[in-house]
Amino acid sequence: MTILDDIVEVKKQELLDYPTEIKLITREKPLDFKGGLDADNGIALISEVKRASPSQGDINNIMDPLEQADAYVRGGADAISVLTDKQFFKGSFDDMERVAKTVDVPVLNKDFIIDRRQIDCAYNHGADIVLLIVTILDDGTLADLYSYASSLDLNIIVEVHDEEELKRALKIAPAIIGINNRDLKTFTVDIGNTEQLLAKYGTDDIHFIAESGIHTAEDAQRMQLAGASGMLVGESLMRSDSIEDKIQELKAGKVHES
Numbered sequence: 001m002t003i004l005d006d007i008v009e010v011k012k013q014e015l016l017d018y019p020t021e022i023k024l025i026t027r028e029k030p031l032d033f034k035g036g037l038d039a040d041n042g043i044a045l046i047s048e049v050k051r052a053s054p055s056q057g058d059i060n061n062i063m064d065p066l067e068q069a070d071a072y073v074r075g076g077a078d079a080i081s082v083l084t085d086k087q088f089f090k091g092s093f094d095d096m097e098r099v100a101k102t103v104d105v106p107v108l109n110k111d112f113i114i115d116r117r118q119i120d121c122a123y124n125h126g127a128d129i130v131l132l133i134v135t136i137l138d139d140g141t142l143a144d145l146y147s148y149a150s151s152l153d154l155n156i157i158v159e160v161h162d163e164e165e166l167k168r169a170l171k172i173a174p175a176i177i178g179i180n181n182r183d184l185k186t187f188t189v190d191i192g193n194t195e196q197l198l199a200k201y202g203t204d205d206i207h208f209i210a211e212s213g214i215h216t217a218e219d220a221q222r223m224q225l226a227g228a229s230g231m232l233v234g235e236s237l238m239r240s241d242s243i244e245d246k247i248q249e250l251k252a253g254k255v256h257e258s
């Protein structure tokens with residue numbers, strides 16, 4: 001059993017307490033994250049609110065998620081990711097909803113989705129983007145959750161770690177693929193993973209988001225040079241005592257069309 005197996009097991013247990021059907025609230029259309037990627041040929045930054053993690057333990061559990069997200073937006077983040085898993089990341093839907101109600105950039109619900117009702121919850125709590133992690137889904141469920149989230153106008157990041165998962169993701173022709181540099185089963189982190197996969201599979205038809213292990217301007221530049229349209233950064237921003245400077249540093253390599 002890996003930690004990822006444990007996380008999925010907890011999600012299954014939590015789902016036992018969900019109603020069989022979740023009524024969707026009436027809300028504004030989710031903000032268009034993909035449109036932002038289409039319009040900008042630089043590298044977008046998704047800044048993550050991450051109190052704790054299985055690999056690091058407590059990262060920064062004393063900050064206020066709203067103040068953190070505000071600082072991210074002031075620094076120039078293009079989107080905010082909020083971990084909503086309670087048991088392993090000390091997050092909550094309340095954290096995400098407070099952020100989504102306040103910031104004017106798209107908000108990603110970072111969780112381990114295995115059932116449509118989690119997408120309903122993400123939607124009702126104000127998410128604009130959801131994450132589908134290929135390794136925890138079979139092909140049929142992946143395709144079903146993708147089409148369900150699309151029907152709600154949510155942006156979707158389909159997350160892969162290796163070539164086999166990437167090939168499975170490509171079968172549903174997603175607009176955005178996240179390449180996680182962290183192996184969620186062993187916690188090994190290597191940003192060379194994005195470089196290797198994009199050298200072989202990079203295409204202008206898909207936006208690729210480099211996820212995890214990005215700490216410095218040099219790391220960010222490597223991800224951009226590899227062809228990533230975006231990067232997802234958690235720990236290094238959560239540990240920074242000068243968030244706005246850290247964001248400027250990470251975005252320093254951002255190239256804009258003149």
Ligand SMILES: O=C(O)c1ccccc1NCC(=O)[C@H](O)[C@H](O)COP(=O)(O)O
Nearest residue numbers: 053054055184211212213232233234235
């Ligand atoms: O971060 C972990 O320890 C972890 C363990 C098991 C499953 C998922 C995990 N993290 C989720 C993420 O992918 C990251 O929060 C995200 O990509 C940001 O990574 P980082 O910048 O390295 O904090």
